[in-house]
Every structure is written in C-alpha cells, then in structure tokens.
Amino acid sequence: MKNWVDAIDDGELRHRVSAATGVAPQNYSAQLTANRLAPELAVATSRAAGVGLAGGLVAAGLVTEAEAGWPPGARQAALDLLTDGELAVLAGERLHALGKALRRQEHDQRQTETIWENLG
Amino acid sequence: MIEILQWTTLIASGAAALSRIPNLVRRKNRSIFYALALLTLAILLSIRGPYLAIDTLLGGTNVANLLLRFIIFGAIFFLALRIAAGFGDSRGVQLIRGRAGMLALGLISAVLVVCFVLMDTSGSSAGLVDVAAKSQQNALLVEYYGAAGRAYPAYVCLAILPGMLRAVRSPLPAMLRMSAALLAVGSIAIPLSLLFPLVPPGLGFLRFVVNYTAILCFVAGLALIWVASGRAGRKHGRVSAQRR
Known part of the structure; x- marks a missing residue:
C-alpha cells in the first residue's frame, strides 16, 4: 500500500x-x-x-x-517495461527502507535488554 | 490520612525489596535490593512512632534524623544510577557518578552535618519540630538542614529526568514506557520538595503527599519493570525451549 x-x-x-x-x-x-x-x-x-x-x-x-x-498480466507487463537499472534502483530503495526499519527494531530491542539487565 | 499514606508507602517499598530477594540470591542487580531496603528503612524512620523508638535507642539526640538523611542519599544514589544506566542515559549516569555529582554529594553532606552539629538537638522529635521551636537560631538551622537534606535527592532526580522523558516518548514496549512515566513523575515531585518552605503552614499535609507519592511512583515504576522483565524472561525461555 x-x-x-x-x-x-x-x-x-x-x-x-x-x-x-x-x-x-x-x-x-x-x-x-x-x-x-x-x-x-x-x-x-x-x-x-x-x-x-x-x-x-x-x-x-x-x-x-x-x-x-x-487486462490479464497487466502488472507483469508494467514491470517488464522497466529497465534493469530502474528495477535495481527500485529494489535498492525498498531494501534501504527495510534495512532502516530493521535497524530501528534492533535498536529498540537492545534498549529493552539494557533495561532488563540493569533493572530486571 | 497521612499515617495511611506513610504505612502504605512503607509496605509497598518493603514488598518491593522482598520481591528482590530471589535476584539477590542469584546475584543479579543486587544494588537494587540494597537501595530498596535502604528506602524501606528510610520510610520507617520518617514515621513518627518508629522514629521516636529508634532515636530513643540511639540516645535521644535526633541522630536518627541525620541517619535518615544519609540513608535517603544512599538509596537515591544507587537507584538513580541503575535507572539511568538501564535507560541508556549516559549523561544522567555521568551527572550522578561524575565529578559534579560527587561534589554535590560532598558539599550537601557537609552542610547537613555542620547544621546538625550547630543545633541543640537534644530531645527526640520527628521532623525536628520541637528542636526548631527551641530558639530562633535553631529554627533557622533546621530550615537549612532540611533544605540540604532535600537538595541532593532533587539534584539526582533532575539528572535522570530528561532520560525518563525521552524513554516515555520512545518506541519501547508500553509497560516500560509506563514505568518510565512513573519514574518521571517521581523525579519531578522530589525537586518540588525544595519549595516546601514556601508552602503555607495550613497546607503542611502537602509535604507528606508530595514526598510519599514520589516514593510510591518510584517503587511502582521499578516493580513494573520487574514484572515486564519476568514476563519477557518466561517468553524467551519458552522460545528457546521450543528451538531445542
């Protein structure tokens, strides 16, 4: 979405x-x-x-x-129209966003663990 | 009413200390147990009946009051240090354990002891009320003595407050943010006690409400972290058991 x-x-x-x-x-x-x-x-x-x-x-x-x-396969056809370069950039952007989200999650997790180590 | 608040706080703090005994045996975060035990002792000493009984044992010169102040200093030092370290607030840790913190502790302790020595402290009296009533000079010294006693806890609470407020707004689990909020309320209430001399005598009960509410917030906040940690520990245990 x-x-x-x-x-x-x-x-x-x-x-x-x-x-x-x-x-x-x-x-x-x-x-x-x-x-x-x-x-x-x-x-x-x-x-x-x-x-x-x-x-x-x-x-x-x-x-x-x-x-x-x-029409059947419209999505696939639209993807096929993209060049390799455009696809790579698109994939790169999405991987970058995923990486940021994962890093944030890991940071929160570490913070939670610090709290338990010190106060648990 | 105030008595109920005092005894409730004593029981809550005592229960929190007792709940730490398993961890004490396991040698995990032992300083929290000691801090809570000190806090419980401090609350006991702050209640009139136990105070008079203990001070009489110590010679009836209100040494128990001086003892109470240093017990509070110790408890708040260890608790705040743990809390700041737990929430990753290195600036808070630095402010408490660094040069500024040690200087504040040393200076305030010196003022406390000097005021106490200069006072005519004979005759056990909770809150030094009767001591202050003896003479003009004593009244003034009791005022300074009380201000010094409140100053160090206020300093430490202000040191950890920014870290707590950050934690409340952070994406930590809800329970930990809630406990950070409770600790923040406590850290705001304690410095407010510096304004006590400005409270009109008719509203004297406010002093007790602020003090004991602050302690209850601290104890409840710590208990909440402890509960959350217990839950997470069980959850982790289950997951790793499944993996095996």
Missing part, C-alpha cells in the same frame, strides 16, 4: 488527498505506516493522483486485478 502511494506520489499527493477528504495528513501517514488505507481514502488517492480509480483498491487487496478490469 505504501509502495503504491510512493510510486504515484508527485510530492504533493498527500496534501491534495487530505485537502480533498478532510483527513489530517498525520492520520493519512499513520495508515500508510501501518501499510493500510481505508477504501474511500484509496479511491480519493487514485483520483488526486490521476490514476485509474480502482488502482488503490487493488493495491489494498480489496478487489482483484481482474475485478478491477485490468
């Missing part, structure tokens, strides 16, 4: 969505951090980004690609 929004975000998307729906930006971001989005927000995001209205619903897993009227 978060990846989908990142992919269609032109930098101002979040502001437009929150202006259009009246949902506070931090609530919107909180939903994305949890990797989910309410259906009405998903549709509003698609509309604000000017992409197919069903895109958000597919990304949220509410409807299948076929139900959204996408």
Whole structure:
C-alpha cells in the first residue's frame, strides 16, 4: 500500500488527498505506516493522483486485478517495461527502507535488554 | 490520612525489596535490593512512632534524623544510577557518578552535618519540630538542614529526568514506557520538595503527599519493570525451549 502511494506520489499527493477528504495528513501517514488505507481514502488517492480509480483498491487487496478490469498480466507487463537499472534502483530503495526499519527494531530491542539487565 | 499514606508507602517499598530477594540470591542487580531496603528503612524512620523508638535507642539526640538523611542519599544514589544506566542515559549516569555529582554529594553532606552539629538537638522529635521551636537560631538551622537534606535527592532526580522523558516518548514496549512515566513523575515531585518552605503552614499535609507519592511512583515504576522483565524472561525461555 505504501509502495503504491510512493510510486504515484508527485510530492504533493498527500496534501491534495487530505485537502480533498478532510483527513489530517498525520492520520493519512499513520495508515500508510501501518501499510493500510481505508477504501474511500484509496479511491480519493487514485483520483488526486490521476490514476485509474480502482488502482488503490487493488493495491489494498480489496478487489482483484481482474475485478478491477485490468487486462490479464497487466502488472507483469508494467514491470517488464522497466529497465534493469530502474528495477535495481527500485529494489535498492525498498531494501534501504527495510534495512532502516530493521535497524530501528534492533535498536529498540537492545534498549529493552539494557533495561532488563540493569533493572530486571 | 497521612499515617495511611506513610504505612502504605512503607509496605509497598518493603514488598518491593522482598520481591528482590530471589535476584539477590542469584546475584543479579543486587544494588537494587540494597537501595530498596535502604528506602524501606528510610520510610520507617520518617514515621513518627518508629522514629521516636529508634532515636530513643540511639540516645535521644535526633541522630536518627541525620541517619535518615544519609540513608535517603544512599538509596537515591544507587537507584538513580541503575535507572539511568538501564535507560541508556549516559549523561544522567555521568551527572550522578561524575565529578559534579560527587561534589554535590560532598558539599550537601557537609552542610547537613555542620547544621546538625550547630543545633541543640537534644530531645527526640520527628521532623525536628520541637528542636526548631527551641530558639530562633535553631529554627533557622533546621530550615537549612532540611533544605540540604532535600537538595541532593532533587539534584539526582533532575539528572535522570530528561532520560525518563525521552524513554516515555520512545518506541519501547508500553509497560516500560509506563514505568518510565512513573519514574518521571517521581523525579519531578522530589525537586518540588525544595519549595516546601514556601508552602503555607495550613497546607503542611502537602509535604507528606508530595514526598510519599514520589516514593510510591518510584517503587511502582521499578516493580513494573520487574514484572515486564519476568514476563519477557518466561517468553524467551519458552522460545528457546521450543528451538531445542
């Protein structure tokens, strides 16, 4: 879900969505951090980004690609259009994000263990 | 009412110390047991009945009050050091154990002892109330003596407060953040005791409320960490048992 929004975000998307729906930006971001989005927000995001209205619903897993009227294999075809370089950069970005999340988790874990070592 | 608060705090602190005995036997974080035991003794000495009984045994010159102050210093020193180390607050540890902390402890202790020696302290009196009533000079000395006694705990609490506030806002497990919040409340309440001379006599009970609430917050915060650690320990144990 978060990846989908990142992919269609032109930098101002979040502001437009929150202006259009009246949902506070931090609530919107909180939903994305949890990797989910309410259906009405998903549709509003698609509309604000000017992409197919069903895109958000597919990304949220509410409807299948076929139900959204996408031609079979559309996703694969879109991926095939990307060059190796673009794919590598995309994978790199996602790995980087994953690495940061893991490091944060490990840091929190270490902190918790320090507390138990000293006070447990 | 105040008596209830005092005895409740005594029981809570005593129970917390007793709950540490298994760890004491296992030689794990023993200084927390000693600190809690000292704290329990300090609370006992701060209650009128036990104070009079113990001070009479010690000669009836209010040496028990001086003893009480140093017991508090010791308890708060060890507890705060552990807490700051546990929450990874190296600045807090430095402020307590470093030169500034030792200087504060030395100076305040000196003031405490000098004031005590200069006072005419004969006749056991909880809170030195009767001692202060003897003369103008004694009243002034008791005031300074009390301020010195509150100054060191206030210094130590202010040293660990930033670390606690950081921990409350951190992504630590909820239980640990809750205990950090309790410890933060205690660390705010103790320095507030420096303002006691400004409290109007009619609201004197506030002194007791602030003091004992602060101690209860500390004890509850530590107990919560202990509970959380016990739970996590069991969980870890189960996981490693499954792996084997």
